[in-house]
Amino acid sequence: MKESGEAIRFDHVTKRFGAMAAVDDLHLSVRQGEFFSLLGPSGCGKTTTLRMVAGFEQPSEGSIFLEGEPVEKVPPYHRNVNTVFQSYALFEHLDVKDNVAFGLKRRKVDSGEIRERVKEALELVQLTGRERSKPRELSGGQKQRVALARALVNRPAVLLLDEPLGALDLKLRKQMQVELKGIQREVGITFLYVTHDQEEALAMSDRIAVMERGEVRQCGTPEEVYERPDGPFVAGFIGISNLLPATVENGGVKLASGQRFAAPVPGECSDGSEVFVSVRPEKIWLDEREDGMVSVDGTIVERVYVGTTTQVIVELAPDVRLVALEQNAARQRSDDRWEIGDRVELGWHPEHALVLR
Amino acid sequence: MSAVRAPAAEPPVEAAPAPARSKPPKPFDRPRFLPAFTAVFFIFMFAPIVIVALFSFNSTRSLQRFEGFSLQWYQRFLEDESLRESLMASIQIATVTMLAATALGTMLAFALVRARSRWAGSANVLMLVPLVTPEIVAAVSALVLFTQIGMQLSLQTVMIAHVTFSISYVTVVVRARLAALNPEVEQAALDLGATRWGTLRLVTLPELWPAIVAAALLTFALSFDDFVLSFFTTGESPQPLPVRIYSAIRFGVTPTINAIGTLMLTVSALLILLAIMLPRLVGRRESGLGVLVGRESA
Numbered sequence: 325m326k327e328s329g330e331a332i333r334f335d336h337v338t339k340r341f342g343a344m345a346a347v348d349d350l351h352l353s354v355r356q357g358e359f360f361s362l363l364g365p366s367g368c369g370k371t372t373t374l375r376m377v378a379g380f381e382q383p384s385e386g387s388i389f390l391e392g393e394p395v396e397k398v399p400p401y402h403r404n405v406n407t408v409f410q411s412y413a414l415f416e417h418l419d420v421k422d423n424v425a426f427g428l429k430r431r432k433v434d435s436g437e438i439r440e441r442v443k444e445a446l447e448l449v450q451l452t453g454r455e456r457s458k459p460r461e462l463s464g465g466q467k468q469r470v471a472l473a474r475a476l477v478n479r480p481a482v483l484l485l486d487e488p489l490g491a492l493d494l495k496l497r498k499q500m501q502v503e504l505k506g507i508q509r510e511v512g513i514t515f516l517y518v519t520h521d522q523e524e525a526l527a528m529s530d531r532i533a534v535m536e537r538g539e540v541r542q543c544g545t546p547e548e549v550y551e552r553p554d555g556p557f558v559a560g561f562i563g564i565s566n567l568l569p570a571t572v573e574n575g576g577v578k579l580a581s582g583q584r585f586a587a588p589v590p591g592e593c594s595d596g597s598e599v600f601v602s603v604r605p606e607k608i609w610l611d612e613r614e615d616g617m618v619s620v621d622g623t624i625v626e627r628v629y630v631g632t633t634t635q636v637i638v639e640l641a642p643d644v645r646l647v648a649l650e651q652n653a654a655r656q657r658s659d660d661r662w663e664i665g666d667r668v669e670l671g672w673h674p675e676h677a678l679v680l681r
Numbered sequence: 682m683s684a685v686r687a688p689a690a691e692p693p694v695e696a697a698p699a700p701a702r703s704k705p706p707k708p709f710d711r712p713r714f715l716p717a718f719t720a721v722f723f724i725f726m727f728a729p730i731v732i733v734a735l736f737s738f739n740s741t742r743s744l745q746r747f748e749g750f751s752l753q754w755y756q757r758f759l760e761d762e763s764l765r766e767s768l769m770a771s772i773q774i775a776t777v778t779m780l781a782a783t784a785l786g787t788m789l790a791f792a793l794v795r796a797r798s799r800w801a802g803s804a805n806v807l808m809l810v811p812l813v814t815p816e817i818v819a820a821v822s823a824l825v826l827f828t829q830i831g832m833q834l835s836l837q838t839v840m841i842a843h844v845t846f847s848i849s850y851v852t853v854v855v856r857a858r859l860a861a862l863n864p865e866v867e868q869a870a871l872d873l874g875a876t877r878w879g880t881l882r883l884v885t886l887p888e889l890w891p892a893i894v895a896a897a898l899l900t901f902a903l904s905f906d907d908f909v910l911s912f913f914t915t916g917e918s919p920q921p922l923p924v925r926i927y928s929a930i931r932f933g934v935t936p937t938i939n940a941i942g943t944l945m946l947t948v949s950a951l952l953i954l955l956a957i958m959l960p961r962l963v964g965r966r967e968s969g970l971g972v973l974v975g976r977e978s979a
């Protein structure tokens with residue numbers, strides 16, 4: 325589906341619980357048909373934001389617009405959104421079919437159409453044949469699918485998902501990520517997805533809003549937030565970031581440990597300003613170099629084998645460490661090349677060093 | 682068996698006791714005397730009841746020797762108008778108590794779980810007081826209250842007393858279930874377009890249903906065979922069955938008493954059976970009894 329308009333707009337929305345602002349002056353716009361993720365650590369206000377869209381919480385200030393209409397006065401049962409809850413929240417006394425039909429029955433859809441749409445929804449989540457099962461007879465992954473079907477069958481303007489994969493094991497979670505993304509593309513409904521799992525957000529989203537302490541730190545495509553983080557928080561929260569404190573010097577940077585190298589310093593940073601330098605591990609070369617590369621020496625202090633790669637942790641100076649990745653390709657195994665205690669040369673292209681403040 | 686083919690990754694310590702394979706390891710926590718102990722327990726518990734039931738079918742007055750099968754004591758009971766009235770009175774009292782206490786106790790459970798008042802904590806504790814108050818104290822205070830306000834003692838006063846002390850039982854049972862109910866389930870109903878009233882009717886009450894049924898049957902049973910409260914708060918006639926039995930015993934124990942006892946036992950047993958069957962009849966896999974004895978559904 326083409327992005328044709330605005331599905332949700334948060335207009336300076338603040339939500340306070342007592343003195344604490346769970347969401348602080350949120351200003352965001354989610355396009356129609358978009359897979360939009362709210363990403364952040366627990367307590368960052370992402371779930372509160374979702375619950376305000378669903379209608380379970382009221383903003384203390386500001387307004388929320390659903391398809392252009394303000395929703396403050398609309399109770400949850402009249403909002404054209406549906407939620408997939410973290411706990412699934414299935415109705416234990418109803419079977420799968422009646423769980424999925426619940427929303428349609430409330431809207432007085434006629435029974436023939438209900439049967440048809442429930443059937444389609446169960447096909448979509450691959451649960452055909454389990455119509456008569458009770459939720460207690462299903463596995464975690466199947467319950468998740470029922471919860472998804474129960475929400476999608478109503479064809480809401482926006483589907484709200486609150487860490488829906490949080491309770492699943494890793495393998496199932498990866499599989500469901502792919503399926504969810506596929507389902508979203510197929511039905512074309514706007515997804516507002518809450519997660520604390522950065523990999524999940526990167527893998528599925530069209531755009532991500534990274535939140536911290538009730539505020540959006542950065543909003544952009546997965547590539548933007550990963551490759552061009554706006555600040556140390558975003559860089560640190562997404563991926564391994566190798567965040568090193570430094571100061572700006574002669575258009576380059578100087579690490580606290582003394583190393584100097586060239587880096588693209590943003591215009592607003594003058595000499596002497598305190599910044600962070602971030603270099604993604606996969607951008608670091610070990611004992612290899614190309615023309616124009618920055619190079620720094622260090623000692624290997626740890627090697628962590630994680631399957632397809634080995635993380636090589638290099639100490640530049642006491643307490644100044646960088647993580648580099650070594651591919652465990654067939655042609656070479658990094659444990660043949662380096663031991664703990666070896667001196668290595670780290671290299672990267674200057675444009676891959678991000679200067680953040 | 683599988684231990685033989687265990688992968689090499691298994692530590693050798695595991696493989697060492699292989700010679701003892703012929704004798705399976707003793708299951709932990711299952712001493713041999715437990716079945717005997719259980720048997721003795723059941724004999725002590727049920728033998729007196731079985732004897733009472735048995736002698737209700739005796740053909741003579743004897744309570745020592747069984748001399749032949751007869752239903753005469755049941756017939757006597759049914760022919761005795763005052764006993765029959767007492768049975769009807771007890772059924773009435775128990776039915777009213779069950780309906781009123783279940784409704785009120787369920788509402789109280791909602792208030793205690795859902796209300797966000799600073800008194801909620803104290804109310805939760807106060808609610809338990811009737812459960813630990815000696816029944817004689819409750820009975821005497823009820824009696825004093827009724828006479829002070831000039832209320833004529835009758836079946837109605839018994840009902841009021843019974844409802845009062847039964848509410849706590851209902852609340853305890855229903856509150857546990859309600860507190861365990863995931864709030865997201867009700868939110869899901871709202872989210873899917875059910876109004877608040879619809880959510881209560883379509884989701885909350887059905888989720889509480891096993892607890893409510895269990896509580897209702899429990900209060901019926903408690904009220905039906907209650908003696909102390911009934912004794913203090915009843916009027917002259919008709920008296921609740923347990924009180925009537927007590928007065929009858931003063932003129933000597935006859936097998937009629939056994940017959941009444943057996944009938945009451947049957948009623949209670951039927952209630953328990955109902956508690957187990959009813960939720961299943963409406964398509965639930967868990968029983969009200971299960972909720973009552975604390976066996977939560979898996």
